[in-house]
Amino acid sequence: MGYIEDLRALVGTRALILTGVTVLVIDQNSRFLMVQSDKLWKLPGGFIELGESAEEACRREILEETGINIGNLQLIGVFSGKDYFTKLPNGDEYFPVNIAYVTEEILSGDLKPDDIEIQKVQFFKWSSFPKDLTERDRQIFQSFIENLILEGRKGLK
Structure with missing residues (x-):
């Protein structure tokens, strides 16, 4: 069993604080990588494992979920608080502390979903990426855009 499963065995469905990562991957054509899980498109990421750094978790999750x-990695921001409370269909509750990063460096690999958690993996242009984002992903994109503006970078293609 994993760390979260071990905790659940002790506390049941009571709310936990869980730390995770999300990565905004941008390719050379300024497209954003999204993954589809349970028919919902979202940014790739997951929970940090015991002894793992946030950056290591980013690299592991991206490789596991997308094959690349x-x-x-550049920090976008940390997202947490009561607005992020999550209750899963099985009754498990948690408050995530989500550390979001951006990268424009794709080193190797071929896009391929893990077919366990992720059904599809696709790059989207800014003008055509899925609009029905989770609140978490919407805030990550908003912070990313605000950072671009503050840095004086040109807009995305």
């Missing part, structure tokens, strides 16, 4: 290896 990524390079340099």
Whole structure:
């Protein structure tokens, strides 16, 4: 069993604080990588494992979910609080602390979903990516855009 499963065996469905990562992967054509899980498109990521750094978790999750290896990571922000409370269909509750990163370095690999958690993996242009984002992903994109503006970078293609 994993760390979260071990905790659940002790506390049942009571609310936990869980730390996870999300990665905004941008390819050379300024497209954003999204994964489809349970018919919902979202940014790739997952929970940090015991002893793992946030950056290591990013690289592991991206490789597991999408089949690609990524390079340099830049922090977008940390997202947490009561607005992120999650209750899963099985009754498990948690408050996530989500650390979001962006990378434009795709080092190797071929896009391929894991077919366990992820059914599809696809790059989307800014003008055509799925609009029905989770609140978490919407806030990550908003913070990313605000950072672009503050840095004085040109808009996305």
